[in-house]
Amino acid sequence: MKNIFGLTLEELQESLKPFGVPSYRARQVAEWMYQKGARSFDDMTNLPKNLRATLPETLAIGRPREKDRLDSADGRTTKFLLEFDDGTAVETVLMRQPYGNSICVSTQAGCNMGCAFCASTLHGMARNLSAGEIFSQAIIIEEMLHREGQGKVDTVVIMGSGEPLMNYDNVLAFIRLLHAPYALGMGYRNITLSTSGIVPNMYRLAEEGLPISLSVSLHAPNDALRSRLMPINRKYPLADVVKAARHYAETTKRRVTYEYILIDQLNDGEEQAQELVSLLRGQLASVNLIPINPVVERHLLRPSAARIKWFEQYLLDHHIQVTVRREMGTDIQAACGQLRNKHLKD
The missing domain is CATH 1.10.150.530 (DNA polymerase; domain 1)
Structure with a gap:
């Protein structure tokens, strides 16, 4: 079949x-x-x-089944665990935002990037997802929204479990299918892809001619600390990642977002703030500060609200465009990989 x-x-x-x-x-x-x-x-x-x-x-017509579903108490976030015919399960999240419904899709079952702060990497990677398996996450939520009279999927962020640029062909096929008029007909500008910095494929993506937004998981402003947090930095060092991101912005005329997880007493001090400003000054870019959603197994803590505010203000004072990610779904294990890991343990 x-x-x-x-x-x-x-x-x-x-x-x-x-x-x-x-x-x-x-x-x-x-x-x-x-x-x-x-x-x-x-x-x-x-x-x-x-x-x-x-x-x-x-x-x-192969589609996954809903293995688990969690709804946040405030009704704004719903997390799904979807299982395919071979027993592989992946997470996808619906976030009901003021500007519409946004979904976060996974591109791999698990992840082998080994980032020190992430739950997705705890069990390694099972396999890549096909374009259809990625697309089915969007379709299932689109249908649920329609049934419940809550509109449609307005934006898609490709930053669930897995490294999208390590599953390049399937991810690009998914993006094109998402845009197709016989599918969801979504505008490319409503799609954001997040990468930990797979430099060759960042350049490749820039040449595709697709005006999607690019987010780069930075999380540290120097090689020593970034390699400690993100082993992929040993293969693709910080300077190369930032150069590729700058090329993407210049080629596509799309602002790049640098994601920066704030971890208490590790990457949230004045020295790191100064290095980050020096690294990004003059770029068509912004910083998205993400107070860490603690993963029990990782033993990394969230900074105080005052410390988060100080870091944000330091960047603003030095003319770096910055936002602090609003928390959604903390009560339902909305961080990447947490619900899947729970089922793997059971």
Whole structure:
């Protein structure tokens, strides 16, 4: 059986060729799968009856099942654990923002980047996700929002479990599918991709001609500290990562966001603030400060509110555009990897 969920229109046309049907049938199938929530060919009432009976003999519409769901007490955040046919489970999160519904999707089951502050890396990486498996996360939430009368998915951030640029081809296929008019038709400017700094693929992404936003997980302003927090820095040092990010901004004319997790007494002092200002001065960039969401196994603590405010003000005073990420879903383990890890332990 061939799973056709996640195929592009052109790929669907190829899959339907053996059935001798007109090429326009592919668009009908795509719209049923991606826009009307069809889970079987029987649902596709504008297909000939004999075709609806024949297609399931060799083709399948494979979608994950909802293994777990957690809703925050304030009703703003919902976290899903989705399980695919092979038993692999991944997390995706819905965040109801003032500007619309935003979702955070995973691109790998687990992660092998080994970042010292992240729950996703605790069990390593199981495998890459296919374009369809990434896209199914968006579709499941889109359908839930529609059922519950809460609108639609307005923005997508690719910063769940996994390193997107280590699953480059599938992630790019997902982005293009997300944009396709027969799927969700989302504007590229509503999509943000986050990377820990896979330098060759940052340059590759800049040449794709897609005006998506890029976020770079920085988390430290010097190589020694960044290598301690993020082992990938030993392969792609800080200067190379920042150079690639600058190239992305210059090529796409899109502001790069540098993500900076604030960890008490580790990277939140005046010395680190000064280094960060020196590193980013003059760039088309902003900093997103993220007070750490503590992971029990990591033994890293959140700075005090006063210390977070001081760090923010120091950057502002030195003309660095900065925001502090608003916490959402703390009560439902919304940090990457925490819900999946709970199930792996059970």
